Amino acid sequence: MVYPVGQFVDKVTILPIDNFIEDGDKILNFTLDNSSVSLGYPGSIDTGKGIVITLTDDDCAFTFDDLDGIAWSGSDNVPASQAGPNPTQISTLFDGTNLLMNGLAFAWLTDTSYWDEVVVESEPVIVDMDPVTGEFTISEQFLANTTWNGAPQPTYSISADGQYFSCLQLMVVNYTLYQGGSVLRQFTETIEY
Secondary structure, three states, X not given: OOOOOOXXXXXXXOOOOOOOOOOOOEEEEEEOOOOOOOOOXXXXXXXXOEEEEEEOOOOOOOOHHHHOOEEXXXXXXXXXXXXXXXXXXXXXXXXXXXXXXXXXXXXXXXXXXXXXXXXXXXXXXXXXXXXXXXXXXXXXXXXXXXXXXXXXXXXXXXXXXXXXXXXXXXXXXXXXXXXXXXXXXXXXXXXXX
């Protein structure tokens, strides 16, 4: 950039664009040439002629293999009126084709001070995750069969969306729980490993 003689103030706008690729920090060097004007604090003749800005890489690459066999813990946002929040334990698996999640919504279902059901049959749910951004969806699918006081209850299914923040090893899951085909509850689980 060239600034006209006599112009002592100007702006340079830097708009970083996240590329979702772990590719290291970016260093920007700004130097004034052919000028008696300094950048920043006064000092020796060379001080203030340049400034260095570092843009820190905020991406942490991951693969689905990295999420295989992970035990997550955290809590849900169940309100106190329903004896929440509940501590959660969820696991993720990668079977070579699908990323799977097991235990989602179980903390609320099995909370002995509120819903108090016993899971008698369950399957991990299939997670459709973008391997670059970590954003994911879970299409509505079977979750579990339960009993309450020994009596079988209508079948549960679940759908969800959320995001895995790989740098933080944190996942936020917003789920809708269905019972017998109707929406029963919507909660969020925040988990980490």
